[in-house]
Structures are given as structure tokens and as C-alpha cells.
Amino acid sequence: MPRTHRNAELAMLLFAMALVAVYAATVEATVLETLTPRFWVPTALLTALFVALHMVVRFLAPYADPVLLPAVALLNGIGVAYLRRVDLARAEPDERIDLGLFSGVGGRQLAWTLLSLILAGVLLAVIRDHRIVSRYAYTLGLIGIVLVMLPAVLPASISEVNGAKLWIRFGGFSIQPGEFAKLALVSFFAYYLVRKREVLSLASKRFLGIDFPRGRDLGPIVAVWLFSLLVLVFEKDLGTALLYFGLFIVTLYIATERSSWLIIGLLLFFGGVYLAYVLGASVGGPFRNFYDRAQIWLNPFEGERPFNESYQLVQSLLGLGTGGLFGTGPGGGQPRFIPEVEDDFIFAGLGEEIGLFGLSALLVIYFLVVSRGLRAALAVRDSFGKLVAGGLAFTMGLQVFVIVGGVTGLIPLTGQTTPFLSAGGSSLMANWLLIAMLLRISDAARRPATGAAGGPAAAPGAKQPPAQLHGAATEVIR
Amino acid sequence: MNAPLRRAGIVIMVLFGLLFANLNWVQAYKADEYRTSGFNSRVQVAEYDRQRGVIEAGGEALAESVATNDQLKYRRTYPLKQPYAHVIGYKPVNLGATGIERSENDFLSGESDKLFADRVKDMFTDDDTGGGNVLLTLNRRAQEVAYEQLTKNNGGVDRGAAIAIDPRTGAVQALVSMPSFDPNPLADHATKKAQAAYDELLKAENGPLKNRALSEVLPPGSTFKIVMAAAALENGITKETSIPAGSTYTAPTSGAPIRNAAPSICPESQVTLAEAVRESCNTGFARLGVELGADKLKATAAKFGFGQDAELTVGNLTGGGLPVAASETGAIQGPDGQDDPGALAQSSIGQREVRMTPLQGAMIAAAVANDGKQMQPYLVQRLLGPDRRQIDSASPKVLREPITPQVASDLRDMMKLVVENGTGRNAAINGFQVGGKTGTAQTGVTKNIGWFIGFAIDDKGQPVSAVCVVLEDYGDGGSAEAARIAGRIMRAAAGRGGD
Numbered sequence: 001m002p003r004t005h006r007n008a009e010l011a012m013l014l015f016a017m018a019l020v021a022v023y024a025a026t027v028e029a030t031v032l033e034t035l036t037p038r039f040w041v042p043t044a045l046l047t048a049l050f051v052a053l054h055m056v057v058r059f060l061a062p063y064a065d066p067v068l069l070p071a072v073a074l075l076n077g078i079g080v081a082y083l084r085r086v087d088l089a090r091a092e093p094d095e096r097i098d099l100g101l102f103s104g105v106g107g108r109q110l111a112w113t114l115l116s117l118i119l120a121g122v123l124l125a126v127i128r129d130h131r132i133v134s135r136y137a138y139t140l141g142l143i144g145i146v147l148v149m150l151p152a153v154l155p156a157s158i159s160e161v162n163g164a165k166l167w168i169r170f171g172g173f174s175i176q177p178g179e180f181a182k183l184a185l186v187s188f189f190a191y192y193l194v195r196k197r198e199v200l201s202l203a204s205k206r207f208l209g210i211d212f213p214r215g216r217d218l219g220p221i222v223a224v225w226l227f228s229l230l231v232l233v234f235e236k237d238l239g240t241a242l243l244y245f246g247l248f249i250v251t252l253y254i255a256t257e258r259s260s261w262l263i264i265g266l267l268l269f270f271g272g273v274y275l276a277y278v279l280g281a282s283v284g285g286p287f288r289n290f291y292d293r294a295q296i297w298l299n300p301f302e303g304e305r306p307f308n309e310s311y312q313l314v315q316s317l318l319g320l321g322t323g324g325l326f327g328t329g330p331g332g333g334q335p336r337f338i339p340e341v342e343d344d345f346i347f348a349g350l351g352e353e354i355g356l357f358g359l360s361a362l363l364v365i366y367f368l369v370v371s372r373g374l375r376a377a378l379a380v381r382d383s384f385g386k387l388v389a390g391g392l393a394f395t396m397g398l399q400v401f402v403i404v405g406g407v408t409g410l411i412p413l414t415g416q417t418t419p420f421l422s423a424g425g426s427s428l429m430a431n432w433l434l435i436a437m438l439l440r441i442s443d444a445a446r447r448p449a450t451g452a453a454g455g456p457a458a459a460p461g462a463k464q465p466p467a468q469l470h471g472a473a474t475e476v477i478r
Numbered sequence: 479m480n481a482p483l484r485r486a487g488i489v490i491m492v493l494f495g496l497l498f499a500n501l502n503w504v505q506a507y508k509a510d511e512y513r514t515s516g517f518n519s520r521v522q523v524a525e526y527d528r529q530r531g532v533i534e535a536g537g538e539a540l541a542e543s544v545a546t547n548d549q550l551k552y553r554r555t556y557p558l559k560q561p562y563a564h565v566i567g568y569k570p571v572n573l574g575a576t577g578i579e580r581s582e583n584d585f586l587s588g589e590s591d592k593l594f595a596d597r598v599k600d601m602f603t604d605d606d607t608g609g610g611n612v613l614l615t616l617n618r619r620a621q622e623v624a625y626e627q628l629t630k631n632n633g634g635v636d637r638g639a640a641i642a643i644d645p646r647t648g649a650v651q652a653l654v655s656m657p658s659f660d661p662n663p664l665a666d667h668a669t670k671k672a673q674a675a676y677d678e679l680l681k682a683e684n685g686p687l688k689n690r691a692l693s694e695v696l697p698p699g700s701t702f703k704i705v706m707a708a709a710a711l712e713n714g715i716t717k718e719t720s721i722p723a724g725s726t727y728t729a730p731t732s733g734a735p736i737r738n739a740a741p742s743i744c745p746e747s748q749v750t751l752a753e754a755v756r757e758s759c760n761t762g763f764a765r766l767g768v769e770l771g772a773d774k775l776k777a778t779a780a781k782f783g784f785g786q787d788a789e790l791t792v793g794n795l796t797g798g799g800l801p802v803a804a805s806e807t808g809a810i811q812g813p814d815g816q817d818d819p820g821a822l823a824q825s826s827i828g829q830r831e832v833r834m835t836p837l838q839g840a841m842i843a844a845a846v847a848n849d850g851k852q853m854q855p856y857l858v859q860r861l862l863g864p865d866r867r868q869i870d871s872a873s874p875k876v877l878r879e880p881i882t883p884q885v886a887s888d889l890r891d892m893m894k895l896v897v898e899n900g901t902g903r904n905a906a907i908n909g910f911q912v913g914g915k916t917g918t919a920q921t922g923v924t925k926n927i928g929w930f931i932g933f934a935i936d937d938k939g940q941p942v943s944a945v946c947v948v949l950e951d952y953g954d955g956g957s958a959e960a961a962r963i964a965g966r967i968m969r970a971a972a973g974r975g976g977d
Contacts, residue, residue, distance in 0.1 A: 092668045093548045250489075254482040306517045314517055320504045321512020322520055336669070337519045356505040360498060367494050374487045378480050390483050397490040401497060410500040 005066035006058050012070035013054055017047040020077035023330050027085045030331030032097055041101055042084065042110055046077050049117050056121045060128070061443035065372050068442065071365050072435050075420035076113055076428070078362070081330075082350055083109045083423050086342050089335045105342045105423045112425040119429055120436035130441050134191045134384050141188030145227075147181035148244065152234040178240055179417070179430035182247065182395050183437070189248055190387035193255035197383075201256045222268075238273070238290060239402040239414030245269055246398045251391045255383070290412075297412035312339045316348035316407045327355030342423040344415055348407045363404070366419075369435075370397040376442035389441040392434050519572060526550035526571075529608035531586040531864065533566055533578055536618040541566050541579065543608075546667065554579075554665040560658040561625035564689040565616065565650075565800075565857060568661035572669050573676055576687075578612060578857060581791070581798040585610040585861055592861065592869050610869065613860040615649035617642075620943075620971035624652040627963040628947070633928075636683075637950040639690035639836045642967050645844035645933060645941040647874040648853030650792060651971040652945075655690040657682075692792060693803040695833035696948060699919030700758045700957075701929045702828030704842055704889060707755055709770055709778035711885045717752040717892055723762035733820025736764045736827065739918065755892040756900035758916065760827050767826025768819050772810040775826065779807045781880035782842050783852070784834075792837065794858040795872050805838040806831065828917060839931040839946030843914065845878075846893065847933035847941035850886040852878045893932065897961075902930060904962035907969045910942075911935040914964065916957035928956015934968040943971040 021043040028039045050073040057064050084106030091099050101107060127133060133140070151159035151167055159167050167174050193200070231241045249265035273290075280291025292309060300310040300317065319338045322328070333352035335341045341349035351359045373393025377386045399416055406413035417427035504512070514521060529552050533541040540562045543552035554569050556562070567577015575583060584590040588597070588609035596607045624640040631638065642651040659682075663675035679687050688694060715721070723744040728735040737760065738744060744759035754762035767775055780786060784805045793799015808831020812818035824830040837855065845852035854877040861870040881889070893913030896902040901916040914932025921927060928949040936942050945967050947960040 092670070250486055254479055254486060257479065257482050301517075317504060317508075318512045318515055318518040318520070320501075321509045321515075322518065324505055324509040324513070334520050334523060351501075351505065356501055359501055359505070363494055363497060363501075367490070370490050371487060374483055374490075377483050383479060386479050386483065390486060394486050394490065397493065401490075401493040404497050405493075405500070408497070408500050408504050410496060 004058075004062045006054075006062060009057070009066035009069055010051070010054055012066070013050055013073055014047070016070045016074035017043060017050065017077060019074060020046065020081055023078060024081045024084070026329065027081065027088070027331035030329060031085065031088045034097075036097065038101060042080060042106070043077065045110060046073070046080060046113065049114055050076075053117045053121055056124055057439060060124045061439050063443045063446040063448075064439040065376060065442035065446065067368060067372050068435060068439055071369050071372070072420055072432075075362070075365060075369075078350070079346070079421040079423075080106055080109045080113065082346065082353075082421070083342055085331055085353075086335050086349065088331075109423050109428070112428045115425065116429045116432035120432040120439075123433055123436040124440060127437075127440055130385050130388060130437065130444060131382060133187050133388070134194075137188050137191030140184040141192070144181045144184035144188055147177035147184065148227075148231060148240075150177050152231065176417070176424070176426040179426040180433075182243065183392070183430060183433055185244065186247060186251070186388055186391040186395065189251045190384050190391060193251055193387060194383045197255040200252070200261075201258060234286065237414050238293065238412055239399075239406065239416040242269070242402055242414075243395060243398055243416070247391055247395045250394045251387050254377075254390050255387055293412045293414070297409065300409065312345065313407070313409060313413055315339055316345050317409055319345075319348045319352040320408060323352040323355045325356045327351070327353045327358055329353060343417065344403065344413075344422070345407050346418050346421045346423075347404050350421070362421075363400075366397070366400045370394070370400075372442070373438045376438055376445045379445035380441050381445070385441050385444060389438055389445075392437060396431070396434060523550060523571075525587050525589075526552055528552075528588050528606040530554065530569070531588070531609035531611040533582075533586070533612045533614065535562075535614040535616040535621070538618060540614070541569075548667055550667050553667055556661045556665070559660045559662065561622055561654065562616075563658045563661050564655040564691065565614065565653050566661065567800075568664045570664045570669075570672050570676070571667055573664065573672065577689075577800060578614070578793060581793040581800065582612045582858065582861075586612060588864070593863065596864060608864045610864060611862040611866065612858055613862065614857050615644075615651065615859045615872075616653070616857070617651040617971050619973070620652040620967055621654065623970040624654040624963070624967045625656075625658070627966050628654055628656045628949075629658075631949060631963065632959050633949060633952045633956060635949050635952050635956075637690065638948055639694065640945065640947045640963060640967060641691040641836050641840045642943050642945040642971050643840050643844050643853075643855050644971075645848040645944045646853070648844070648855045648877070649859065649872070649874070650855055650857050651943060652967055653691050653792075653857070655688065657684050657686045659686040689800065690948075691836045692800055693835065695803050695805060695835055696927055696950070697830075697832055697919040697921065698828040698834035698839065699917030699927065699929055700760070700763075700828060701839055701842075701915050701917035701931045701946075702826075702832055702834070703755060703758065703763050703917075704846065704893065704915050704931070705779050705782055705784075706763050706766060706775065706826055707751060707889060707892060708782075708881050708885055709774050710751060710766055711888050712778065712881070713770060713774060715751055715766075717888050718750050720748040720750055721754060721762050722747060722765045723749045723754065723759050725761065727761040727764050727823065729764070729768060729819035729823040731819050733823060736760050736823055752892045752895060755915070756895040758896075758901050763826050764823035767822050772817065772822050772825075775822070776807050776810065778880075781878065782845065783838055783878065783880070786878075787838070790854075792855045792857055794861075795854060795856045795875055796870070799857060802837060803835050805834040808832060828919060836946045836948050839929065839948070840944050841877075843893075843931040843933045843946065844941075844944035845880050846886050846889045846913070847935065847944050848886075849883040850879055850881040851876050852880055890933075890935075897932065901957065902932065902961045904958050905930060905932050905965040905968075907934060907965050907972075909937060910968070910972065912965065912968065914961060916961055918957050924951040925953035926956055928952040928958070928960045930957055930960035930964045932961070932964050932968070934972055936972060943968040945971075 024043055025039050028035050087104030087106045088096050158169050252261045276287050276290045277294050280287035296310040300313045306314040315338050330353050335349045338345050338349050370393050377389035403416040403418050405411040419431045530543040532539045541556050543554050546553045567579040569575045569579040586609045593610055600607050620642055628638055628640050636657055638656045640654045659679050664672050666672040724747055725745045726735045726737050743757050784807050787802055788804040790802045791799035810821050810825045821830055825832050841852055854875045856872055859872050863869050890913050897905050897912045897914050902914040905912050905914050912934050917929030919927040931946045933944040934942050945964045947964045949956045949960050
């Protein structure tokens with residue numbers, strides 16, 4: 001019996017939860033100047049939830065990568081604890097000690113975590129072999145496009161928050177459909193590319209030592225490029241556009257192994273962005289928003305901007321700068337000075353309190369999650385699985401880059417959530433589904449070869465993967 | 479497919495490397511700059527670790543910081559509340575400060591270079607010595623009389639202002655804007671409550687946050703005749719020269735006929751200049767203005783400060799202070815820039831586009847009382863260190879010399895007639911020579927505005943106070959009520975009791 005490393009996963013998980021408990025305790029000691037007897041309750045609940053998911057993994061995906069779950073649980077736990085810290089900062093000083101554990105954004109995030117983990121568990125239970133997903137590829141592709149475009153066509157009163165049309169709001173409730181769209185689109189791209197990779201790999205011309213594809217094969221990439229630009233212009237969101245386009249280019253590159261796709265893609269993207277910038281400066285209209293954001297990014301401290309349009313970025317930078325190398329300590333900062341600190345700017349809020357060292361640690365954890373996803377892609381034996389795992393892992397890395405780069409002033413700021421940290425159900429649920437999918441694929445990847453044959457058979461009655469993927473699954477990997 | 483996957487991993491590694499490098503730039507290299515940036519509100523919170531200095535007048539604290547037991551160690555309180563609100567301003571936790579709290583912020587907080595020695599000492603003793611103290615010029619008696627009389631005016635109007643200055647120095651003796659507000663809720667450490675209190679004041683009827691004494695401009699009505707009379711005296715007319723008057727006057731080219739406030743006022747075809755001032759003869763001054771021309775009118779008004787004081791602040795003579803709105807005469811021209819006698823006639827009696835702040839009114843009266851020298855108004859008399867050693871003391875400055883001593887003397891004589899036996903009788907005070915000028919201005923929107931500008935000279939011949947009182951939306955009798963309130967304020971400022 002090969003080692004499954006499930007016990008190592010549990011141990012790492014408990015260690016991560018211990019870190020979260022220490023964080024929560026430090027917050028209370030700093031903000032309340034005392035440790036309430038119930039400081040450990042949210043952490044204990046989280047621990048119970050994560051251990052439950054661990055048990056699900058133990059039975060349904062026993063060979064899954066043991067690092068993914070504890071790493072993500074740590075991010076999720078720090079997120080919940082920090083959001084409670086934000087609630088404490090927002091409460092009036094004399095009400096803080098009695099602040100309910102389940103009130104505010106922190107309490108809601110805890111509830112969203114519960115829901116997300118249930119969804120992740122259900123995904124692991126329903127999808128016993130990731131190749132089944134390819135059966136529904138076209139449906140998923142359509143759903144993905146609808147989800148992305150929905151906020152753009154809806155009136156701004158329903159879909160616009162802080163200048164970006166990324167939302168669907170009804171009542172006191174709002175979801176970001178784009179968060180789920182990336183899951184559907186990755187599956188669709190993967191399926192499409194597995195089928196078309198032969199054609200797309202055909203080179204026609206060699207130029208500067210690089211093989212360029214035939215002109216007529218450029219169709220799909222041009223379509224996705226236009227689609228991304230539409231998102232950029234109508235949803236006023238560079239980050240989302242970058243995310244989808246980057247996702248497509250990378251899966252295309254992985255599928256075809258042609259670096260020319262990468263070069264074409266990058267040229268198209270930066271050309272498009274530059275065009276949008278120039279049009280914003282001269283024509284204005286729908287391009288104006290992007291131009292303004294670029295200006296904020298270039299000179300946030302200029303003139304009256306810190307009081308108006310670049311207020312958010314400036315306060316974010318000031319928070320990060322105040323934190324410095326070591327931070328003010330959990331609970332020692334002033335999160336109320338950072339706008340949207342529970343959402344887009346949570347990284348800046350955390351940065352004030354845990355400093356450069358703490359943020360670097362968080363980046364390392366994100367990198368660990370992404371690299372474990374890519375490792376699953378490397379190890380899994382079928383092309384579809386490779387593309388899904390690679391695409392999902394890369395997308396998560398890219399999303400972290402877009403939002404963290406935005407709040408730290410590296411790239412123009414766009415409204416993305418910080419995976420597992422930001423308050424909000426859509427983001428948390430979608431990202432946990434992503435992790436569940438990576439767990440599923442890594443399980444397939446690490447399962448001993450003898451077990452692989454029993455894979456589909458182990459789930460009798462499950463739908464068989466489509467025929468055309470069988471060839472791909474047994475393909476010799478270069 | 480594995481080679482591209484590995485390269486994708488390298489791409490992610492590069493992107494994360496960029497993030498890490500940029501974080502180093504923001505959190506290490508630029509950290510100090512961001513930490514101490516003026517845009518960083520955390521700097522403000524650190525301010526609360528040190529006890530902020532006291533703002534005081536006449537030995538009484540008007541703003542002081544008391545120790546608390548929450549995160550911000552001191553809370554700012556304003557024990558006397560409304561009467562001083564527009565002078566002191568307020569210093570909230572996360573809103574902008576105003577008034578002396580804003581303009582003397584560096585000194586009060588202890589950050590000023592003038593308190594450098596205290597900061598050096600703190601470094602060795604590890605104390606947080608408090609900030610410096612600011613002594614105001616305000617005369618507490620005059621300020622409280624002004625607030626009480628203004629808010630309990632006989633017409634029951636809600637909007638108005640009063641300002642009294644010492645004509646010899648420019649020291650502000652009283653400065654009241656009505657309606658006022660209690661600044662204490664704005665300094666609440668519960669920032670939501672403070673914000674709510676601020677929003678409520680912003681929305682409140684009549685704009686209580688506005689400092690009407692310094693920053694509201696209104697048509698000055700007949701008080702502007704003092705400027706006209708000065709222009710006449712400078713151009714060869716004496717106070718005994720007869721000028722054309724009459725019961726109505728229509729300017730040569732255009733405009734509605736100008737009438738006097740009552741049929742009994744200057745119906746005769748000629749009155750002396752002094753008589754025209756005493757009974758506030760509209761037709762006489764309208765004709766005078768048309769005869770002198772717009773340029774001379776504007777030149778004299780500019781010498782008194784009209785159109786000049788956009789940069790003036792009232793606070794510290796060597797630094798910043800409370801902002802002042804500029805008083806204006808307007809263009810006094812037709813739509814195409816040509817001469818417009820109709821506009822000139824109306825401007826000559828302080829209507830049309832002529833606008834004046836109460837401060838400007840008081841400064842006109844002060845220049846007349848002080849032999850033509852207009853002193854720069856100020857509020858900060860002395861700066862004291864935390865140990866109450868004197869660090870700075872105001873030395874009065876001449877701002878302008880709008881008129882010669884002779885013109886000033888003639889104007890004083892005419893203005894005394896107004897109070898002795900004219901429209902400003904209510905301003906008279908026992909034992910003082912009081913001069914002044916009433917004004918009733920039409921806005922066309924609300925009821926008439928009542929004005930009074932005036933001065934008091936004591937038995938030694940010293941001008942002890944110059945004052946301007948304005949009551950908005952008063953209707954009939956506003957200027958007489960303004961004159962009565964002005965008399966009370968000047969008596970208090972002269973140290974003869976308030977009422």
C-alpha cells in the first residue's frame with residue numbers, strides 16, 4: 001500500500017489552525033487589552049470544518065496532495081480572523097468586548113466557509129474522476145460566457161460596485177458571477193484544446209526562429225481576445241480581462257507547446273491595453289475609466305488625487321508603509337483608515353499589521369498552493385486533467401498577482417478578490433471548488449498505476465469519459 | 479505538455495518575485511515616507527499621545543484636552559460651547575480641523591519648530607510634554623455679550639454676525655456668527671458619532687458651520703455710503719458742501735428710480751454731505767456716485783480693502799488664520815463693458831453687485847476711528863510654551879492707509895452725527911463718543927438685511943472699539959436693532975459692562 005500522507009495533512013492542518021488561534025488571541029490581547037474566554041471559538045469551529053473536509057478527502061481522494069488543504073485552510077483561517085479584527089475596529093470602543101462572535105463580516109465569512117467546504121466536499125463526492133467533466137464542456141463554456149457577460153449587460157444599478165461592473169446584486173445580497181466563470185471556462189478551454197491541439201500545433205512559418213501558426217487557426221485566440229477587451233471596456237475591469245485572457249493563452253500554450261502563441265497573446269494583450277489607454281485619453285467614452293485608473297496608478301500622490309480618485313490606493317500604500325518590515329502586530333494597526341479593507345484591500349490591511357515578513361509568508365503560501373496545482377498537472381496522465389489543473393493553478397496565481405499587484409501599486413488597481421482572504425461568499429465558494437478540483441486531479445495523479453486502472457471502475461454507474469479522451473489519456477508524455 | 483507547464487510555473491514564480499520586490503519597495507524603502515505622509519491619518523492618532531495645548535482668552539480655557547482611558551489618550555473639549563465655536567473651530571479625530579484649532583495646529587500639537595527644545599528634552603526624559611498654549615485677543619465679556627445679544631435679537635432672526643476689533647491694533651475683541659453650534663460632538667472619539675454630528679450640522683438649516691463674520695459676503699446697503707463719503711472728501715467735496723438730492727432720482731440712461739427710505743428724508747433739492755450721511759440720503763449718494771464716476775468709487779473702495787483681501791487670514795500676524803472672503807464692488811459696468819450710470823447709482827448706495835463681509839465693515843469703521851490707519855486684524859495675542867513661558871507675542875501691523883487723517887476726522891464727525899441725531903441712535907453709549915452708519919440692504923430674495931458699522935472713542939480720545947453687526951432676513955428695523963447690539967458690544971469691549 002503506497003503512502004497517502006493523509007496523517008501528514010492532518011498534522012499540518014492542526015498546525016495551521018494553531019497559528020490562526022495565536023493570531024486571533026494576539027488580536028484580542030491588543031485590541032481589547034484582555035483575552036476573552038471565548039477567543040478560541042471561531043478557530044475551533046474552523047478546525048472542525050477543515051478536519052471534516054480532511055475526512056472527506058481521506059475517503060474520497062486518498063492520494064490527493066497533502067499540502068493543498070492545510071495551506072488553503074491557513075489562508076482561510078487568517079482571513080476569518082482578520083475580518084473579525086476589522087469588525088472589532090469598526091465597533092465603538094465600549095462595545096468591542098461584547099461583540100458577538102458571529103456578527104459582522106467575520107461571522108459571515110465563517111458561515112461562507114462552512115458553505116464553501118460543503119460545496120468542496122460535494123464536488124469531491126460527485127466527481128469521482130475529473131475526466132467526467134469534459135462531457136459537459138460545451139455546456140460549461142456557455143455557462144462561463146454567460147456568467148462573465150451577465151454583469152456587463154445588466155444595468156449599472158444592479159451590477160456596478162466602485163466603478164467596476166462585476167456584480168449581480170439583489171436585495172442585500174450580491175454575487176460575483178465571474179468568480180465561478182473561471183472554473184467553467186477552464187474546463188471548456190481544456191476540452192476544446194485537447195481536441196484541437198493537433199491543428200493548432202501546425203506551424204506554417206518560421207520567423208526569428210519561432211514557429212508561427214497558420215493564419216486561419218488564429219480564429220479562437222482572436223475571439224477570446226475580443227471577448228476580453230469587451231470585458232475590459234464594459235465591465236471596466238482590467239483585472240478580469242487579464243485573468244481570462246491569461247488563462248486562455250496559458251492553456252493554449254500548454255496544449256500546443258508553441259511559444260509563438262504566448263508571444264502573439266502577449267502582443268495582443270498589451271497592444272489592446274495600450275490602445276484602450278490611448279483611446280481613453282483621446283476619445284474617452286467607455287475607455288475613460290481605464291485611462292483614469294492608469295493615471296491613478298502612475299501618479300497616485302499628484303495634486304488633489306489622494307483625496308479623490310486615488311484615495312483608496314494612497315491609503316493602501318500608507319497602510320503598507322506604516323506596517324514596514326514587521327508590522328504593528330495583529331490588532332495593532334488602523335484598518336479603518338484603509339477603504340474596502342475587508343474586500344479588495346485586505347492585503348494592505350494585513351500588511352499594516354503583519355508587515356513585509358508576514359505578507360511574504362502569505363505570498364509563499366499562495367505560491368505553494370499554485371505550485372502544488374501545477375505539480376498535479378505535471379503528474380496527472382491525461383491531457384484534459386493536465387490542462388484543467390494547470391489552468392486553474394495558473395489562474396489562481398494570476399489572480400493573486402493582479403490584486404496584490406494592484407493594492408501595492410505594481411500594476412493598475414482592479415477589483416479582484418484576494419483568494420481565501422477577502423470577505424465574500426462567491427469568491428470563497430468558487431476558490432474552494434477550484435481547490436477541490438485540484439485535490440481530485442492530484443488524487444488521480446498520485447494514485448499508484450495499479451489503482452488508476454480501477455479508477456473509473458471504482459465508481460460504478462459513473463459516466464464514462466468521452467471516447468476521444470481515451471487516446472489523450474494514454475498519450476506518451478514528453 | 480510538461481515543458482510548458484514547468485514554464486508556466488516559472489512565469490508564476492517571476493510574477494510572485496515581482497510582487498515580493500514591489501512589497502520591499504513599499505514596505506521597506508518607502509516605508510518611512512508613507513508612515514509620516516501628510517495623507518496618513520495614523521499620524522493624527524499619534525498626535526493624541528501628547529496633550530494638546532489650551533486655547534484661552536481672558537484666563538479662561540476655550541479648548542482643552544482631557545485624559546481619557548481609550549486608545550486616543552486625550553479628548554478635546556470645548557467647555558464654553560457655542561459662543562466661541564467659529565473662532566476656536568474644532569479638532570475632530572478623522573475630519574478636517576477648522577478655526578484656530580486648524581491654523582495653530584502645529585503649535586497646539588507641539589510639532590511646531592518653536593517647541594523644538596521641548597521635543598529634544600522629551601527624547602532624553604522619555605516624556606510626552608504637552609503642546610503649546612494659544613492666548614486669543616478675544617474680550618470674553620464682549621464675545622459673550624455679542625453672542626447673547628445677537629441670538630436674542632428683537633427681530634428673532636436666525637442668521638447674522640457680529641465682529642468687534644480694536645481700531646488701534648486690529649486685535650479682534652469679539653467674533654460671533656449666528657447660528658452657532660456645539661463643537662464637542664465633532665471631537666467625539668467615536669468617529670461614527672462625530673461623523674453623524676458633522677453630517678447633521680452640514681445639512682442643518684442656515685448653515686451653522688459657516689463663519690458669517692469672515693466668510694459671508696452680503697450687499698452692504700447704506701453702510702457703503704461711508705466709502706462714498708470718503709471718495710467725495712478725497713475729491714474736493716467737504717462735509718459742508720451741498721450735494722444734489724431729492725425724493726427720487728433716475729440715472730441718465732437707465733434703471734429704476736432710486737428713492738429714499740422714507741418721504742421725510744432729503745426731499746429738498748440740495749443737502750450737505752454731512753446731512754446726507756446723517757439721514758442716509760439715497761438720492762444724494764446715487765447722484766454723487768454718478769458725478770464721481772465708477773473709477774473713483776472703485777479706487778476708494780479698493781483702498782479700504784474691497785477686492786484686495788482674498789489672501790487675508792485672521793489669526794496669527796506671522797502665520798495662518800481663519801480664511802476671509804473678499805469683499806467686492808463688482809464691475810459697475812453695462813453688459814458690454816461700457817459705463818452704466820444706472821449700475822453706478824445703485825452701487826453707490828451699496829446695492830447691485832457690491833458685497834461686503836462683516837469683517838470689512840468693521841475694518842472700515844476701524845480705519846475711520848484710527849486716523850485713517852487700517853490695522854491688520856488678528857486673533858492670536860500670545861503663544862505660550864507648555865510651561866507657560868512666552869514664545870511669541872503679536873506686534874500689530876498696519877495693513878493699509880485708506881484715507882488721510884483729515885478725511886478720517888471728517889468722516890468721524892459725520893458718523894457721530896448719525897448716532898447723536900440720525901439713524902443710528904440706538905448705538906449710543908454713556909461716556910463715549912460713538913459714531914456709526916446704518917445700512918438696510920435689499921437682496922430681492924429674502925427680507926431686508928440690517929447692518930450697522932461703528933466705533934466708540936473714550937474720554938481720553940482713544941478709539942477703543944470698532945464694530946460691525948449684521949442681521950439677515952430681518953425686514954424693517956434691522957439696522958436699528960443692529961445699532962443697538964453694536965452699542966452693547968462696544969460698551970463691553972471698552973470694559974464698561976455688558977448690559
